[in-house]
Amino acid sequence: MTDRHNPWVTLSRERRYEDRYLGVDLDRLRHESGREHPHVALRFKVFGVAVLPVDPEGRVTLIGQYRYVLDRFTWELPRGSGPVADDALATARRELKEETGDEAKSWLELLRLDASPGISSERVPGFVAWNLKRGPAHPDPQESLRVRRLPFAEALGEALTGTITDGPSVALLLCLAERARRGDLPGDLLDLLRK
Numbered sequence: 001m002t003d004r005h006n007p008w009v010t011l012s013r014e015r016r017y018e019d020r021y022l023g024v025d026l027d028r029l030r031h032e033s034g035r036e037h038p039h040v041a042l043r044f045k046v047f048g049v050a051v052l053p054v055d056p057e058g059r060v061t062l063i064g065q066y067r068y069v070l071d072r073f074t075w076e077l078p079r080g081s082g083p084v085a086d087d088a089l090a091t092a093r094r095e096l097k098e099e100t101g102d103e104a105k106s107w108l109e110l111l112r113l114d115a116s117p118g119i120s121s122e123r124v125p126g127f128v129a130w131n132l133k134r135g136p137a138h139p140d141p142q143e144s145l146r147v148r149r150l151p152f153a154e155a156l157g158e159a160l161t162g163t164i165t166d167g168p169s170v171a172l173l174l175c176l177a178e179r180a181r182r183g184d185l186p187g188d189l190l191d192l193l194r195k
Helices: 088-100 152-161 167-182 187-193
Strands: 008-018 022-031 036-044 046-053 059-067 072-076 079-083 103-114 123-133 146-151
Touching (some): 046 059, 059 088, 059 152, 079 088, 088 103, 088 123, 103 167, 103 187, 123 167, 123 187, 152 167, 167 187
Antiparallel strands (some): 008 022, 022 036, 059 072, 059 146, 103 123
């Protein structure tokens, strides 16, 4: 598709809610077809990061926690957020250390996702981290986290069977698997994934 013009005209915008993470707007839109309608938009002030850490044994670290909005326990990769003006890699480094205690010498950004582009402006950069040095975790006081380490192939299997349901976690695992299949990764990381 070559036509990328914006077919929408914003007729009005009313901020219905705002906090340090996002603003919730009720916009009145007109489409180029002439149809007008309301549209709820979540405009984020933060971005979410996801980190896929691979340890010297080729294992991946998953974080387990009870997610309030989902009303269930989930397994996902280390995740966090930072203000949209912040450096994504610095945020990823901080979140990896907080949740797992790991520090990585090697980093590669694999993707940048739009979390839910029909309603939300949230962006999610995703990184793989390796050449890890383990230390003590320091999660936020309101986080009750469990840590689990498993071989990359098993984590990938959990993404494919639906055990891991977090979108950025699944995307990162699948992206890394495909890049490994193509040999499109640094050699030392490929060696870890083959363990």
